[in-house]
Amino acid sequence: MHSEKQLLQRAKDFDLEALEEIFNRYNDGLYRYAYRLLGDASMAEECVSETFNRLLQAFHNDKGPDKYLRAYLYRIAHNWIAAYYKKHTQPDLNLELVLDHLSEADDNTASIAEINMQREWIRKAIIDLPVPQQTAIVLKYFEGWSNKEIAAIMKKTVGAVKALENRGISNLKKKIQIESVRRDRHGSR
Amino acid sequence: MDRDSRLNKILKYLFGVMDEAPPRSPEASEATKSRFLTHAKRYKRARDRAAAPASPVLRARRIRYQAVLGTLLVLFFLFAGGLGSTAYAAQGALPGEPLYDMKLLFEDTRILFANSTEGKLSLHLSFANERVFELRNSLNSNDEISLMAVKHNFDYHVNSAQLIIAQDASLLAYENELEKINLDYYMLVSNEEEPPGESASFDGTPTATATQPFIVTNTLVPSAGPTITPTQNMTQGSAPTDTPSPILDTTPTIIHSLTLSPSPTLTLTPQPEPSQTTTPTSTLTVTATHTVDMCGGISLSSLWFDEQQVFRTIINNSPSTITISQLLLEWPEDNEELIKIELNDDAIWDQKDTEPPSNIPAESGWKLGVDRVIGVGQSLEIMFQFDEDAESGDYNTTLTFDNACQVQATN
Numbered sequence: 001m002h003s004e005k006q007l008l009q010r011a012k013d014f015d016l017e018a019l020e021e022i023f024n025r026y027n028d029g030l031y032r033y034a035y036r037l038l039g040d041a042s043m044a045e046e047c048v049s050e051t052f053n054r055l056l057q058a059f060h061n062d063k064g065p066d067k068y069l070r071a072y073l074y075r076i077a078h079n080w081i082a083a084y085y086k087k088h089t090q091p092d093l094n095l096e097l098v099l100d101h102l103s104e105a106d107d108n109t110a111s112i113a114e115i116n117m118q119r120e121w122i123r124k125a126i127i128d129l130p131v132p133q134q135t136a137i138v139l140k141y142f143e144g145w146s147n148k149e150i151a152a153i154m155k156k157t158v159g160a161v162k163a164l165e166n167r168g169i170s171n172l173k174k175k176i177q178i179e180s181v182r183r184d185r186h187g188s189r
Numbered sequence: 190m191d192r193d194s195r196l197n198k199i200l201k202y203l204f205g206v207m208d209e210a211p212p213r214s215p216e217a218s219e220a221t222k223s224r225f226l227t228h229a230k231r232y233k234r235a236r237d238r239a240a241a242p243a244s245p246v247l248r249a250r251r252i253r254y255q256a257v258l259g260t261l262l263v264l265f266f267l268f269a270g271g272l273g274s275t276a277y278a279a280q281g282a283l284p285g286e287p288l289y290d291m292k293l294l295f296e297d298t299r300i301l302f303a304n305s306t307e308g309k310l311s312l313h314l315s316f317a318n319e320r321v322f323e324l325r326n327s328l329n330s331n332d333e334i335s336l337m338a339v340k341h342n343f344d345y346h347v348n349s350a351q352l353i354i355a356q357d358a359s360l361l362a363y364e365n366e367l368e369k370i371n372l373d374y375y376m377l378v379s380n381e382e383e384p385p386g387e388s389a390s391f392d393g394t395p396t397a398t399a400t401q402p403f404i405v406t407n408t409l410v411p412s413a414g415p416t417i418t419p420t421q422n423m424t425q426g427s428a429p430t431d432t433p434s435p436i437l438d439t440t441p442t443i444i445h446s447l448t449l450s451p452s453p454t455l456t457l458t459p460q461p462e463p464s465q466t467t468t469p470t471s472t473l474t475v476t477a478t479h480t481v482d483m484c485g486g487i488s489l490s491s492l493w494f495d496e497q498q499v500f501r502t503i504i505n506n507s508p509s510t511i512t513i514s515q516l517l518l519e520w521p522e523d524n525e526e527l528i529k530i531e532l533n534d535d536a537i538w539d540q541k542d543t544e545p546p547s548n549i550p551a552e553s554g555w556k557l558g559v560d561r562v563i564g565v566g567q568s569l570e571i572m573f574q575f576d577e578d579a580e581s582g583d584y585n586t587t588l589t590f591d592n593a594c595q596v597q598a599t600n
Contacts, residue, residue: 014233016226023225031213045217052225054568060232061567063533079500083493086581086600115206122203130578132496141204173196 004069012059023052026070029143030077036142037081037134039123047084051077071153074139078153082131125175126168132156133168140165231368238372284327284335293342307360310353314366317346321373341483343374344508348485374508375565483507484594492584492600497524499573499584501598503532505563513537513561515589519546521582524575531572537561546585 010018027048034044054076058064065072126134135154139145147158147165154161282288296316303309320343327336350367354360486506493500499520505511513532520527527547530538540553549555563569573584587597 014229014236016229016233019229020222020226023222027218027221028213031218035211035213036207041211041214041217045214045221049221049224052221053228056225056228056232057568060235061564061569079493079495082495083491086492086494118203118206122207125203126207130496131494142207169200172200173193176196176199177192 005067008064008066008069012062012064014059019056022055022069026073027052029070030073033074033138033143034077034081036123036138037127038084039120043084047077047080050080068152071149075153078131078135085127122172125172128175129168129171133164133171136161136164137168137172231365235368235372238369238376284323284339285332289335306353306357310350310360310363313346313350313353314363314370317343317350317367317370317374320346321370321377324374324377340378340508344483347371347374347508378508483509483592484596487511487590487594487596489586489588489596489598491598494579494581496578497528497575499575499579501571501586502568503563503571503588503596504568505565507594508565509592510562510564511590511592511594513563513588514591515551515587516549517546517585517587518549518573519583519585520573520575521545521580521584523580523582524577526576527573528576529572529574531570531574532561532563533569534572535559 007018007021011022030048030051031044034047035041038044038047051073055064055073126137129137132154136150139150139153140147147161151158151161154164156164282292296312296319300309300312300316303312320339323339324336324343327339347367347370350363354363354367484507486504486508488504488506490502490504503513516530516538518527522545525543527542527545528539529536530549537556537559538549538553539556542552555561573579583599585597585599587595589595
């Protein structure tokens, strides 16, 4: 196992072993990150592929990171996903149906189809957040990053990252609240 | 349970649901890794080749031999008659020599008559290789017009090869060969042109835009081989300087219109030009016009956003280094002011603009002392920094480069 600095030095010289080690270290995490935000295995795979390709291009152009490689890779993936969603809008989901099941979240009786729908709902809710909030939440709550690491990738202070996380969580709660109210109105008619 | 606790509970549940990503397909994962390592090897090869000494003479000889042999074989079938000897004489011609344009014409004819896509691709690669060879042997020449024609003919063959490969996945195996030829060429050109980043006279002189291809016109007066005299569609008695001008368009759709008359008369495509006249004894002047799109390799990615910043990538797959000369940018007024523009993390403009659109440098100049160069093969990010969070909307971006190429993107 090499230190990241050594690894980067060798990778910039296109040392294939070093590049393979970088790929092995980070590709699964990047895939999970991409999958969570894209909800599609082949798109997530493409995102990973493009992320590493852009890293190679950066090295080829004598650019690329001297440190924080993981943050650098996630930033590329994040940009790729953000660009993807600028081009492709997702169809609306039936949130009412989702919330019917959410109210019974305690009983663990949701079917696979219901869970898939719930997963789609929360994915869309997260994707609808402003991109910085989206990134902070996914990295914090799903990838388990520290606020310091998130601050590095987002080029922000730790305090700003915490604020983004709080705003993101608050916005997600609002979305659930809005759908609950809408559902109640439909139910009372 | 109060409202907030309920919402927290639901959110926690939903996060738990989202955390259950399905297992990744090992095959897909392996394929991604394999693609990555293949790309890495290509970059490594390119790096190694760039570090290697100048290309060996033997390779040049081999290329020349292949080109000559191929030309001879096809010309034998195509022009077994009187033109064959001219073709034979032309195949070894170098830029600036009288038969050089004839050589290019015969090459294009071979491509036109190739009986398969792969055959065409192979010929394009072979002729691109031949241009590298010619360039290597003509570097000391002061005939810039001829060298420019060689370069643009090289571009034409490489662009055509790229187009064929892009349209037929079964021909991807040729990518490596194309890459090698490109590297040979750029090593040669980069050794020759100076300083890097500046437009060299070969590429900088002409004007080219995405919609107005670069046109090079060369004039050839054959002096070897049988005398070529125009016979058809020409009236005797006019001034001997009149010049029939058959057009050779070397874009992927090639049109050959040439009236030649060695003895006996051979007509490839009759070109009715009743107004053009010459005396029967005048020497035919063949003018070949090569049309090459210099701007096709330059492109602009779609947008991505990060709070107050909006990004695009400028991709330069054209054969020359380009410099941004003008930028026209529209943006949503809600973004307030455009504060700064960076190219690859370097600020290239930092004067505030309070309302869209921005026209740089017409309204306010570029930052001095910072270059705006995108090298051959480079993909650089251009970042627009606004005062407020960037709203989604129209960000019509038009970039004009020093070679007069222009790219535009809307979102």
